[in-house]
Structures are given as C-alpha cells and as structure tokens.
C-alpha cells in the first residue's frame with residue numbers, strides 16, 4: 542500500500558530499526574524492490590533521483606500503481622531534490638515524500654528554502670526530508686563533507702518543520718576509493734538524544750560495511766539510502782552467470798535477481814524484516830497545518 546515516508550519513519554524511530562531506501566529508476570528495479578520487501582514483510586522506500594529517471598510525470602504514476610498494489614507499506618521519495626521545480630514536479634507526479642537538499646547553503650538560506658517547501662508539501666499530505674551538515678562524496682576527496690552538529694540539528698528541525706533529517710556522521714556518496722568509512726557512533730548517539738528520537742536518515746549506505754550499518758540502525762538511523770551496493774550485486778549476477786547463447790531478456794532477469802538478493806540482505810541488516818503493517822485508515826495521512834505562517 543502507498544504511504545508517506547513519515548508514516549514509515551515515525552514507526553521505525555519508535556521501534557529502533559531502519560528501512561531500506563533503494564534508488565530506483567525503472568519499473569524493473571522498483572518491482573524488484575517491492576517484491577523482496579513483500580517476501581520479507583518489510584516496509585520500503587523507493588528513492589527516485591532525477592538523474593535516474595528525469596521524466597517524473599511518466600514514472601511517478603508507474604511507481605504509485607506498484608505501491609498501491611503492494612502488500613507492504615511503500616513510500617515514493619524524491620532523492621536529493623535540488624531545486625523548487627524538482628520538488629513541485631515530484632509532488633505533482635504522485636510522490637509521497639520529497640527530500641529538499643540545501644545542505645550546501647548557509648544555515649539561514651537552508652532553513653528558508655526548506656521551510657517554504659515543507660509548508661507546500663504538508664498542505665497536500667507529502668512528507669519532507671532535509672539534510673544538515675553535508676554528506677560528501679567518496680569518489681571526490683574535494684567534497685569531504687561536514688559532520689552534523691547535534692544542537693544545530695534540533696534547532697533546524699524546529700525551524701523547518703521537516704519530518705526526517707539526513708545526518709552526516711561519516712558516510713559518503715558513491716563508491717569509496719581506497720578508504721573504509723569510519724562512522725562516528727558517539728555523534729550519532731548524541732544527535733538522536735538531543736533531537737528527542739527524531740527520525741534520522743543515512744545517505745551513502747553502500748560500502749559502509751554490514752557491521753557498521755547494523756550498529757548505526759540500532760542507534761537511531763531509520764532510513765538508509767542504497768545505490769552502489771545494489772548495482773554492484775546486479776552486475777555481479779550477470780558477470781557470474783553463463784549467459785552464452787542467452788538473449789537480452791535473460792540479462793534483465795539476472796539484473797533483477799542480483800539487485801533483489803543484495804537488497805534482501807540489507808533489509809535484514811537494517812532491521813526492517815517483518816516490520817510491515819496495515820494502516821488503520823486508508824489513504825494518505827494529513828499533516829498538521831500551521832495556518833498563517
């Protein structure tokens with residue numbers, strides 16, 4: 542069933558586990574993600590980045606139909622919404638959540654732009670993720686990232702009205718080059734405590750190592766963005782298979798198989814297995830609207 546990301550992450554934060562958010566850009570990987578989530582009775586978040594499918598108005602309704610027909614809770618989230626246009630396009634295309642990433646901006650500008658979109662999104666029952674501190678890029682040492690400050694995080698949540706917060710605690714985007722990320726568990730613990738158990742998101746989950754992921758998800762991370770690990774597993778499935786004489790259709794089957802296998806492993810590591818539920822009220826929840834703001 543189709544739900545907001547807020548519905549998924551409020552429960553995850555309360556239950557102290559994390560939900561997988563695989564990047565998907567087609568019917569194939571979205572189906573793979575939902576199928577494995579159903580097999581494991583887990584909620585799932587489809588994370589859609591504009592570079593993976595630029596035509597939101599086409600793919601949004603496809604994902605929405607898959608989500609509505611699913612036995613488990615599925616949210617559709619805009620990954621790294623970079624500007625106002627992308628956010629509105631995602632909302633209009635049926636996404637149930639948007640990430641408004643202004644983590645490169647100074648605090649006041651970040652708050653101003655996020656707050657504006659929170660007001661719009663909540664008005665139409667869509668939840669909002671934003672980022673404070675900045676998760677860098679594992680492939681580009683010039684973008685090393687900035688850790689999230691716990692006190693600033695609390696202020697940011699109050700100032701913006703967001704539903705979940707992406708934190709920077711030692712991971713990076715993309716594939717790590719010659720480094721093993723070292724997560725700052727003390728910092729994560731402090732952020733979770735200072736923000737009164739607010740739902741927290743980890744970007745750059747791939748390559749972090751299963752043990753670090755497991756620990757982070759037992760210490761306050763409630764959503765883990767996954768891309769590289771899943772793509773690698775999909776490619777490995779193709780490379781390791783004897784595809785001689787097979788047609789292209791067999792390759793899609795292998796891609797899906799590899800993607801599903803690794804995503805299934807990660808759902809278990811994150812603690813999302815058997816955490817699906819049936820919403821009491823059909824349809825999307827409404828948000829508290831603060832009139833006149």
Ligand SMILES: [Zn+2]
Nearest residue numbers: 714744745766
């Ligand atoms: Zn990210």
